[in-house]
Amino acid sequence: MDTRLLLISHASTAAMRAARFPADDPLDARGIAEAGATRVRLSIPDDAAAFVSPAVCARDTALALGLSASVHKGLADMDYGLWHGRCLADLAVEAPQDVAAWTHDPDAAAHGGESFSQLVKRVGQWLDALDDALSEGVPRATDSASSDRTNGTKDRALSAGTGNAQRNTEHVVAITHAPVIRAAIVHALEASPAVFPRIEIAPLSMVELRHSRRGWTWWPASQ
Numbered sequence: 750m751d752t753r754l755l756l757i758s759h760a761s762t763a764a765m766r767a768a769r770f771p772a773d774d775p776l777d778a779r780g781i782a783e784a785g786a787t788r789v790r791l792s793i794p795d796d797a798a799a800f801v802s803p804a805v806c807a808r809d810t811a812l813a814l815g816l817s818a819s820v821h822k823g824l825a826d827m828d829y830g831l832w833h834g835r836c837l838a839d840l841a842v843e844a845p846q847d848v849a850a851w852t853h854d855p856d857a858a859a860h861g862g863e864s865f866s867q868l869v870k871r872v873g874q875w876l877d878a879l880d881d882a883l884s885e886g887v888p889r890a891t892d893s894a895s896s897d898r899t900n901g902t903k904d905r906a907l908s909a910g911t912g913n914a915q916r917n918t919e920h921v922v923a924i925t926h927a928p929v930i931r932a933a934i935v936h937a938l939e940a941s942p943a944v945f946p947r948i949e950i951a952p953l954s955m956v957e958l959r960h961s962r963r964g965w966t967w968w969p970a971s972q
Contacts, residue, residue, distance in 0.1 A: 752960040755922045756930045759810040760784040761952040771826060772834035776809040784813030787953045797890040797920035798883055800824060811924045819887040823875030826926040830862025855942035866942045872929055873936035883919060890922060930956050937965035
């Protein structure tokens with residue numbers, strides 16, 4: 750059976766808007782409102798298995814999108830080590846060489862946490878073990894969201910498939926973080942982690958990956 754994976758980046762947090770590294774911040778009122786407004790445009794199949802990062806902001810986003818999701822540590826944000834909660838502008842003054850290396854070198858982890866190369870490896874392991882995760886009885890999107898979906902949204906979700914092949918596809922949705930989604934794209938394309946600065950993932954954007962006999966592929970997301 751093929752897998753269609755929809756990766757959704759969590760809503761913006763106050764820390765993100767202040768250019769601070771995350772410190773497990775919850776969504777504020779603005780983030781919750783943005784997620785709620787996004788809910789109506791996302792074409793998430795009602796039968797999709799739902800996963801979420803352990804972070805509070807990701808779990809808040811899942812709730813705002815009407816999803817009952819299973820927490821999975823493989824979707825956790827990058828570990829920023831000593832930089833958790835710190836402002837990027839302050840660090841650029843205190844340790845400019847470390848910040849410059851972190852923004853360009855996928856193997857750099859001056860903060861003592863996780864490098865982007867390490868993140869790609871971790872996320873790749875989650876992707877490649879997704880079949881095992883699906884066998885654990887994870888919640889489906891229909892658990893809490895189907896009553897709020899219009900027929901038009903369902904039609905869009907069905908049209909995103911491939912006709913009769915849609916019945917042989919396992920649908921998965923995962924609420925996670927921009928760096929994790931960037932890592933997933935790099936893994937799917939078997940690209941060098943060095944391309945990570947060239948991938949931008951906005952809050953509440955959706956990336957679609959599909960897995961078949963030829964491996965993972967990156968598809969245009971239907972939103």
